[in-house]
Amino acid sequence: MEIILGKTAGFCFGVKTAVEEAKKQIKENEEICCLGEIVHNKNVIKDLESIGIKFIKNVEEAKGTVIIRAHGATKDTYKKIEQMDLKIKDLTCPKVLKIHKIAEEYSKDGFFIILIGIKEHPEAVATISFCGENSYILQEKDEIEQAVEIIKKSKISNILIVAQTTYNSKKFDDIAQILKNKLVDKNVVIQKTICNATEIRQKETIEISKQVDMMIIIGDKKSSNTSKLYDISKEYCKKGIWVENADELDLEQLDGINKVGIMAGASTPKEDIEKIIIKVKSKG
Ligand code: SF4
Incomplete structure (x- = not known):
């Protein structure tokens, strides 16, 4: 293997x-x-x-x-x-603090702030509290119309779009561009505040997913960034599984697999990764 x-x-x-x-x-x-x-x-x-x-x-x-x-x-x-x-x-994290600072400054300057992120995620909940009352967390594409309506109602002409640090990079680009196109009469500033560690990890996941028969994504089921890695792996590899630790890995899932890719989220300790590698190697 x-x-x-x-x-x-x-x-x-x-x-x-x-x-x-x-x-x-x-x-x-x-x-x-x-x-x-x-x-x-x-x-x-x-x-x-x-x-x-x-x-x-x-x-x-x-x-x-x-x-x-x-x-x-x-x-x-x-x-x-x-x-x-x-x-x-x-x-x-200093990168999260930086977003809080940006949000506070733009909010003071009268901007409406759109945070593209996961509504219930603690980072997004914290960040939005620094965005002032003219702000909105936009999680999925299907909320764009609603966000545009709220912005138009506010009559604010300066809009800032920022991201939760672990949001999907491609999805952010798509949503931000659609918003910009729909708000042509507004001054729209886009600050792609996705953490580069997240972006690099997502890009590497794509590269590995393309080369292997199966991807194993390791991380807690509550981890937002791990969830994105799992989605990405399924897009580029025919088989992908998400496990929290080695105990959850059923070796039968590796039957017929010759090449396996392993990626782990930002909250996964190296011990968990090492245990998975040992278990996969035991398959022969
Ligand atoms: S992914 Fe890690 S380095 Fe990047 S912003 Fe979050 S905590 Fe900081």
């Missing part, structure tokens, strides 16, 4: 930094909690819980030092942490 492993598979810079910094915090602080899962990966969460980091869903439950994960947090959350007089360790 020939295996092609993606060079970009696994933790991205933002996730790696957040996990490493969170581990350092436990040595320095007595009580430490993280608002939401630091990454969408059960093993990473278990590991951090075992060294004393508590994961909380609401800021009201926070005590001691509060970690803000790589996805970032809403403006309200920062305010509440301040009011509760808690310490904060902000591990928001």
Whole structure:
């Protein structure tokens, strides 16, 4: 069995930094909690819980030092942490912080902001809170008409289009262009804020998918960027599976496969990837 492993598979810079910094915090602080899962990966969460980091869903439950994960947090959350007089360790990825800054600046200048992203995703929820009230999260093409209507009703003539960092690059280009064409009477500024780590990983997934009989995508089922990799792999390869870890990989799925590609999302630790490789190799 020939295996092609993606060079970009696994933790991205933002996730790696957040996990490493969170581990350092436990040595320095007595009580430490993280608002939401630091990454969408059960093993990473278990590991951090075992060294004393508590994961909380609401800021009201926070005590001691509060970690803000790589996805970032809403403006309200920062305010509440301040009011509760808690310490904060902000591990928001610098690339996400940059989008918050862009959004705030354009919003102050009176722009209507369209964030192309996944509505429920914590990063999009955090980013939209920095976009002011004239803003909209646009997730799919079929919402374009509705977004255009809202923009027209607002009578705002300057529009900024930004992206969630892990959004599908090609889909963003398509949606942004359609929006621009429909808003010819407006000043439309497009800032493609998709993280280059995401873009490179998506491109590599396409390249590998074209060369193999089957793609194995590794990552938590809640991981947005992993979900995109899975969609891409299915587009370019006749067989694609998405597993969270080696236990989920059924070797019978590899029957008749000669060449397999492996790619993993930004929240997948290298241990999970290594275990999958060992299991695939055991097939012979
Ligand atoms: S995918 Fe990019 S933006 Fe998101 S955490 Fe990783 S490096 Fe940061």
